[in-house]
Amino acid sequence: MESCCRNCGRALTPDEIAIYRRMVNRGATDFLCITCFAEAYHVPEKLIQEKIEHFRAMGCTLFSPGESPPRDG
Numbered sequence: 001m002e003s004c005c006r007n008c009g010r011a012l013t014p015d016e017i018a019i020y021r022r023m024v025n026r027g028a029t030d031f032l033c034i035t036c037f038a039e040a041y042h043v044p045e046k047l048i049q050e051k052i053e054h055f056r057a058m059g060c061t062l063f064s065p066g067e068s069p070p071r072d073g
């Protein structure tokens with residue numbers, strides 16, 4: 001099942017859905033893409049991308065694993 005941005009209709013990545021849930025509403029059923037999110041909440045798109053990386057690095061299960069995080073031991 002694929003979700004689309006409720007503002008511009010663009011297909012969303014799992015990360016975009018996850019960050020929306022993390023930052024806006026955990027139970028959300030419609031979402032904004034990063035671009036529309038940035039406009040709606042007056043934050044730089046780059047900040048949202050950093051948040052995605054941050055949550056992913058923390059191992060948040062909402063986020064798809066990217067390249068494997070550096071790991072010592």
Ligand SMILES: [Zn+2]
Nearest residue numbers: 005008033036
């Ligand atoms: Zn959008």
